[in-house]
Amino acid sequence: MRIILAGTGSAVGKTTIATGIMKALSEKYNVQPFKVGPDYIDPSYHTLATGNTSRNLDSFFMHDGQVRDSFIKGMENKDIAVIEGVRGLYEGIDSINDIGSTASIAKSLKAPVILIINSRSLVKSAAALVLGFKSLDPEINIAGVILNKVKNKAHFEKTKRSIEEITGTEVIGGIIRDDNISIEQRHLGLVPARERENSLKFIDIWCETIKNSIDLDRLVEIAKTAPKIDYNLEPIWNKLNSKKVKIGVAYDEVFNFYYKENIESIEANGAKIEYFSPLNDENLPDIDGLYIGGGYPELFSKELSNNKSMLKDIKSFHLDERPIFAECGGLMYLTNSIHEDKVVDIYPYKSILTERVQALKYTIAEVQQDNIISKKGEVFHGHEFHYSKVIVDKPKHDFAFKITRGKGSYNNLDGFIEKNTLASYVHTHVAAMPNFGGNLCLSALEK
Numbered sequence: 001m002r003i004i005l006a007g008t009g010s011a012v013g014k015t016t017i018a019t020g021i022m023k024a025l026s027e028k029y030n031v032q033p034f035k036v037g038p039d040y041i042d043p044s045y046h047t048l049a050t051g052n053t054s055r056n057l058d059s060f061f062m063h064d065g066q067v068r069d070s071f072i073k074g075m076e077n078k079d080i081a082v083i084e085g086v087r088g089l090y091e092g093i094d095s096i097n098d099i100g101s102t103a104s105i106a107k108s109l110k111a112p113v114i115l116i117i118n119s120r121s122l123v124k125s126a127a128a129l130v131l132g133f134k135s136l137d138p139e140i141n142i143a144g145v146i147l148n149k150v151k152n153k154a155h156f157e158k159t160k161r162s163i164e165e166i167t168g169t170e171v172i173g174g175i176i177r178d179d180n181i182s183i184e185q186r187h188l189g190l191v192p193a194r195e196r197e198n199s200l201k202f203i204d205i206w207c208e209t210i211k212n213s214i215d216l217d218r219l220v221e222i223a224k225t226a227p228k229i230d231y232n233l234e235p236i237w238n239k240l241n242s243k244k245v246k247i248g249v250a251y252d253e254v255f256n257f258y259y260k261e262n263i264e265s266i267e268a269n270g271a272k273i274e275y276f277s278p279l280n281d282e283n284l285p286d287i288d289g290l291y292i293g294g295g296y297p298e299l300f301s302k303e304l305s306n307n308k309s310m311l312k313d314i315k316s317f318h319l320d321e322r323p324i325f326a327e328c329g330g331l332m333y334l335t336n337s338i339h340e341d342k343v344v345d346i347y348p349y350k351s352i353l354t355e356r357v358q359a360l361k362y363t364i365a366e367v368q369q370d371n372i373i374s375k376k377g378e379v380f381h382g383h384e385f386h387y388s389k390v391i392v393d394k395p396k397h398d399f400a401f402k403i404t405r406g407k408g409s410y411n412n413l414d415g416f417i418e419k420n421t422l423a424s425y426v427h428t429h430v431a432a433m434p435n436f437g438g439n440l441c442l443s444a445l446e447k
Contacts, residue, residue, distance in 0.1 A: 001223040002071075004036075004113045005146075006085035006102045008129055012118040013148040015042050017175070018084035020206030023049040024216055025080060032078035034071070036102045037086035038362070038383040038427065040257040040294065046084070049203050053260050057083065059104035060093060060362050061381050061429040065234030067108040070261060070431065072229060073236075080223055083111065089133060089140070093362055100362060103140055109229065112143035112222050115169075119147040120177065123159050127166040134167065143222045144170050146214060149177035172222075173214030236431040237265035240438025245271050245445055248287035252277035254304065255329060257294035257427070265430040265437030266291070271444075278333065279303055284313040289323040289372075289444030292330030294427060298338055298353040298388060305341035314344050318421050323372040323443040326423035331409075331416070332388055334423050347416055347423065350391045360385050363406030363426050371400045371415065371422050372443040373436050380433045382426040384408075390425075401426065 005018045018033075019042075025031050026049065033046030033054040038061070043054030055074045057067055075081055085102030092101030106113050115133055119126050126147070134142050145163055150156040156174035163171050210216070247266050249258070255278065267273060274285040278292070279300060297304060305311075314334075318324055324346075326334050332351040334344045339352060367378040374380065384406055392410045400415030400422055401408070408414035408425065415424040420443065430436045 001079065001220065002081035002083065002109060002111045002226045003219060003223040004083045004085055004102060004106050004111045005116060006089040006106070006113050007087065007116045008118070008133065009088040012116050013175070014084055014116055015045060016206050017116055017146060017148065017210065018042075018082060019045045019049045019203055020210035021214065021216070021219070022046055022082050023203050023207035024210045025082065025220070026050045029079040029220075030077070032074050032081045034074065034081060034083040035086070036083060036105050037100070038385070038429070039086065042084060044256075045199070045203065048199055049207075052078070055260050056429070057105045058100065058429065059098065059108065060100040062236065062431040063234050064108050065232045066236045066431045067105060068229050068231075069233045070236050071109055072233070073261075073264075080220065083109075089113065089115065090136060103137060106140050109226070110141075111226050112141045114144045114146055114172065114219065114222070115142050116146045116148055118149050119155075119159055119174070120149045120151075123155070124162045124166075126159050127162045130163050130167045130169055134169065142169060143225070144172045144219070147171060147174040150174045152176065170218075172218050175209060175213045178209075236261055236434065237268060237437055238434045239268055240435060241269040241441040241445065243270050243445055245289065245441050246274055246285075246287045247271040247289045247291060247440065247444060248274045248276055248285055250278050250290075250292040250330070251275045252279045254279050254297050254300045255293050255295040255333075257327070257329065259429050262428070262430045262436065266440060267437075269438045269441040271437070271441050278310050278314075279307065282307070282309045284310070284317060289440055290314070290317060290325070291440070292324070292326040292333060294328035294330060297329045297332050297343075301338035301341040301343070304333065304338070304343055311342075311344050315346065318344075318346050318419060321420045323440065324421040324423075325373055325440060326421070327427050328384075328425050331390065331423040331425060334421065335390055346418055346421055347390075348396060351388055352391065353388050355387075357385075357387050358389050358407070361406045363408075364404045365401040365406075365414065365426055366404055368400060368402055369398065369417070371417060372420055373422065373428070373439045374400070374433060375435075375439075378433070380428065382406075382428045382432060384425050384427065400424070
């Protein structure tokens with residue numbers, strides 16, 4: 001069973017509705033959440049709501065068969081998939097094709113779509129929206145509609161009748177507008193769930209709202225109409241190593257932006273994952289390699305700076321030429337300082353938070369030289385989204401990647417190389433770099 005919750009555009013309430021549905025269905029089913037697109041924030045709410053780690057599906061990172069492979073891996077021992085879309089149903093990287101869109105995932109998975117509409121001040125025009133979305137691509141099965149932000153029951157009934165009689169598409173629910181249940185925003189989007197002490201309270205509110213507003217039994221019936229997926233699968237990672245190795249993964253309030261599949265690809269290549277906290281732990285665990293993901297180190301720069309023993313351990317690990325891979329926030333942590341607060345100092349540059357977004361784009365990168373996760377000549381897709389900046393007046397390091405789409409860290413270059421440490425603003429998904437986990441584990445074996 002699977003269902004996609006798609007919007008007519010951004011800011012129609014997809015995340016609150018999707019998370020509420022996931023929580024409500026979890027009272028009866030083992031729900032596997034998914035998010036379309038390169039997002040870390042929304043999945044954190046999904047994970048809290050269901051108790052299952054939310055996964056990303058993205059047709060810019062993944063070939064058609066990889067979307068299905070990733071979906072099937074995630075659905076092991078699960079009952080139903082609830083997939084939250086990104087932006088509007090048809091929005092992708094191009095104004096014509098489907099790449100990067102929710103529509104592309106719906107096609108790959110042959111999943112029915114529930115269209116979410118911000119119906120404030122709309123009645124018959126809501127029917128026009130549904131007609132347009134249905135007629136644009138007949139391959140997309142828009143099987144139902146949810147009306148968000150309706151004024152009252154009378155408004156809902158009028159709009160429901162208009163949509164159902166004019167378009168032949170059933171309306172399975174309507175949510176009365178209530179600005180009190182909206183959630184805070186931050187510079188990377190919604191505030192991460194793990195940073196909000198009252199996140200579970202909000203999720204419970206959304207859940208009760210959903211149970212009182214949406215026909216969940218009908219939603220499940222629609223999800224049951226999706227056909228079995230047993231065709232054209234393509235693995236999202238390769239297995240290159242079978243020897244035992246231990247990889248440390250930074251995971252705490254600061255560093256928590258990881259794709260689940262990246263971690264699984266490392267485990268599939270013989271690694272035992274040792275989680276640790278750069279914020280709270282005094283020392284690194286006994287490991288052979290190190291992975292530091294993204295997050296919000298700029299919010300914890302003083303605390304990170306004060307943990308001198310951890311900074312020393314990571315610097316020593318680097319000087320011993322053990323492999324370290326860091327993404328975005330991890331890159332900041334490995335610079336000389338964040339907001340003048342001293343951090344690991346592998347790279348002699350300052351990192352700062354800026355008022356304006358520095359990069360927000362899908363990226364394409366060409367590998368310029370061999371490194372701990374990739375080989376010269378490879379081309380991979382990724383994404384960058386950050387308000388921070390590493391100040392590089394004159395580079396003192398080689399760069400692993402030439403950025404042919406996107407910005408990078410310096411003059412369309414990225415991937416700072418120093419000994420066996422590689423750090424980049426580009427976030428990588430293993431589907432776009434199938435040898436990622438294998439190469440990292442092989443690098444950890446070499447010393």
